[in-house]
Amino acid sequence: xxxxxxxxxxxxxxxPETRRGTPVRRLTVLYDAACPLCxxxxxxxxxxxxxxxxxxxxxxxxxxxxxxxxxxxxxxxREITVIGDRGQVYTASAAWIVCLWxxxxxxxxxxxxxxxxGQPLARAAVLAASKWREALKGPGGGDGDCSDGHCxxxxxxx
Numbered sequence: 001x002x003x004x005x006x007x008x009x010x011x012x013x014x015x016p017e018t019r020r021g022t023p024v025r026r027l028t029v030l031y032d033a034a035c036p037l038c039x040x041x042x043x044x045x046x047x048x049x050x051x052x053x054x055x056x057x058x059x060x061x062x063x064x065x066x067x068x069x070x071x072x073x074x075x076x077x078r079e080i081t082v083i084g085d086r087g088q089v090y091t092a093s094a095a096w097i098v099c100l101w102x103x104x105x106x107x108x109x110x111x112x113x114x115x116x117x118g119q120p121l122a123r124a125a126v127l128a129a130s131k132w133r134e135a136l137k138g139p140g141g142g143d144g145d146c147s148d149g150h151c152x153x154x155x156x157x158x
Contacts (some may be wrong), residue, residue: 024086026051026052026053027053027055027098028054028068029054029056029099030057030076030080032059032077033059033061035133036136037132037136038080045099048103049105051102057082059073059076059077060077064076067083068083071083071089075091079091093113093125096101096122096126097110097113098110100113101114
């Protein structure tokens, strides 16, 4: 493995390659099916033209456990996790970047987000999404009132 590839693998950068340099051919995105933001992003990903096919599987589901028996499934419910077809695991901002990398229109943006200049923005976006999810769950940590499929914007009156 080249030094650059080793650095990317160690730091979760999103130029997906295996140890032998073989490119990723398929990605599985584990998303929180109880999170309205995550479900919205799932639908958005499915509407995009994909250069690398994305399989979207609910995190913590029986299907996820069958596909990835050695994965910490509780952690996948707290943080987006993307698994490459050769066993690569991407989390947090690297997971978001690799999702963009798989999309035709967003691959150049993903390459930029994986650079030292772009990584702070990627981390900030993941932090903002995490805060949004927490706000949607409400003070008791529940799922909020999204029973009709539409959730209120956090901080706005009923």
